[in-house]
Amino acid sequence: MSDNSAGTLLDTMPNVFDGLRGKVTPNAPMANVTWFRVGGPAEIMFQPADRDDLAAFLRKLPEDVPLLVVGVGSNLLIRDGGIPGVVVRLSAKGFGEVKQVSDTRIEAGAACLDKRLSAAAHQAGLGGFHFYHGIPGGVGGALRMNAGANGTETRERVVEVHALDRRGRKHVLSNADMGYDYRHSAAPQDLIFTHAVFEGYREDGETIRKEMDAVQQHRETVQPIREKTGGSTFKNPPGTSAWKQIDEAGCRGLMIGAAQMSPMHCNFMINTGNATAYDLESLGETVRARVLEHSGIRLEWEIKRLGNFREGQMVQEFLGRLL
Structure with missing residues (x-):
């Protein structure tokens, strides 16, 4: 990828980023994004301010421009030649919120760390989320790959997933719509997950804390964290x-x-x-x-x-x- 490639791509779509509130970075070094700390640059990186900003961007993006969405970059290996087109990076500021929405349900943004989701569930007195305490990633990736650990998987907690398609249209997928299997979701690849609703069960805080501590102790003992x-x-x-x-x-x-x-x-x-x-x-x-x-x-x-x-x-x- 040449140093001029981002400029060339921007020149072909001069009005796409007009009026948007997010950050645009040409030739963005992906090694700064992924946990492996390797990889060539993204031709253009766009960090939308929030869901509405992302939807506005998608409505304006030409269909022939390659698009890749990344979150916290924990399980990504970006090759040395870089990423053509636009990389959308979902930031914690715009997509990292987590909140309790009912007695047994929590809503979390796609850029919310799995560990933060686990902590929020603990604070709300909801069991069934302790396994997220040991997963080094974010909610968006967990939804896409049915992340799991310690005998529990994402599909056991998901109620509904909210997403945008390539044209910026909103979609709501049920647990069944996600088509979960081992480390896999059958949800269309062009859908960008923005947030999801999860359901747990009432459990006392001391029990939850012990389960989270056991997960952490296991990780520190056997994994190069x-x-x-x-x-x-x-x-x-x-x-x-x-x-x-x-x-x-x-x-x-x-x-x-x-x-x-x-x-x-x-x-x-x-x-x-x-x-x-x-x-x-x-x-x-x-x-x-x-x-x-x-x-x-x-x-x-x-x-x-x-x-x-x-x-x-x-x-x-x-x-x-x-x-």
Whole structure:
């Protein structure tokens, strides 16, 4: 992506951002956004002020301009060639609100941290949200991928999800409309989640606090939570755990450049210093190839890999193996 590309794109749609209240940044460094701290620039980044500002932007955006929406960037691997088109980043200021809306229900914005949602539920005396205390991400990502931990998943708490489509029209999806499965939602990919309503159950605060503390203690004991990481790298295959397959294939601690499969939890990929996205994705595909060769299991990425490869640095799935 050239330095002039953002200017060129802005020139093709000069009036799109007129009257909007959000922030527009050409050639925005995505390494500042993602938890891996790697990746090339976004051609244009737009941070809408709120839901109405986002809807106004979508109504004006030409349909042929690529659009990507990101939240807190916890499970994103942005490739070194960057992101073409417009990246919409939902900020905590405009999309991070969380509030109790009934005796057992909480509304949270897409940019609300999962940990904050858990804390709000605790304050409201609502059980069933303790698992969010251990998920390093935001509500939007949790809704999209049915995030879960400690035996509970997002689909068990969701009542309805509010979204905007590519033309800025509002949609409300029920739990059934979301089509949840393991680490997956069947909701249309072009929908941008803005907020959602969740339901818990009455529970005393001391019990909730103990459940949250247990989640935190588990994370600190077995996960590299203070590293530059994206959480679980691969989905658990049916009947087994991804970390067990990685470990048995001899990939615990494996490194490519400054990218490493964590010695503490080998399903966590970490940037030990100055890794590139190419290093990280190459490491992931090396692990997939070795697990496939060792056990015949095809691990599926849980981390979302997006954007363009840098010229001459394309990474093939399973390193091009045909097993």
